[in-house]
Amino acid sequence: MITEGFNLRCGYIIHTVGPVWHGGAIGEEALLARCYQTCLELACQHGLHSISFPAISTGVYGYPPHLAVQVAVREIYAHAKIDRVRFVVFDDRTYELYREELAKWNG
Numbered sequence: 337m338i339t340e341g342f343n344l345r346c347g348y349i350i351h352t353v354g355p356v357w358h359g360g361a362i363g364e365e366a367l368l369a370r371c372y373q374t375c376l377e378l379a380c381q382h383g384l385h386s387i388s389f390p391a392i393s394t395g396v397y398g399y400p401p402h403l404a405v406q407v408a409v410r411e412i413y414a415h416a417k418i419d420r421v422r423f424v425v426f427d428d429r430t431y432e433l434y435r436e437e438l439a440k441w442n443g
Contacts, residue, residue, distance in 0.1 A: 338378045348382060350375045354393030357400065365407055368393055372411035379418055386420035391430055405433040413441055 337351045352375055355367035371392055379387045389408065393399035412421050425431045 338382060346388075348379075348384065350378050350387070352392065354397055354399065357393065357398040360403070364393075364399065365403070368399065368404060368407045369411050372408060373415050376411070376415045376418065385418060386422070387418055388422040388424050390424050391434075394430070401430050401433055405430070405437050409434070409437045409441060 339349050339351065341347050341349055352371040354371050355364040357364055372389070375387065375389070391401060391404055392408070394401045394404045408423065423434045425434060
């Protein structure tokens with residue numbers, strides 16, 4: 337779902353609900369991938385040129401960050417038609433996971 341940004345410094349907010357981690361055997365990876373795909377599709381439909389993502393599902397939903405980062409980066413490279421994608425993280429370890437995964441894709 338996409339809504340206006342209201343009083344934030346952005347034009348829109350794209351809302352998504354990631355999967356709860358149950359060990360990976362019930363399709364969590366595909367569900368997480370679809371979250372990113374849908375957000376990117378909405379962004380393109382609304383003519384957005386940049387998007388920022390948190391580490392979806394890695395908080396209270398328990399998705400292991402090292403696995404979630406792989407899905408996030410893969411989906412961005414596979415589906416992004418946006419000029420700028422930012423990953424917003426709250427701790428050094430998650431930052432390092434994104435840095436390492438992006439380095440794999442960027443050579």
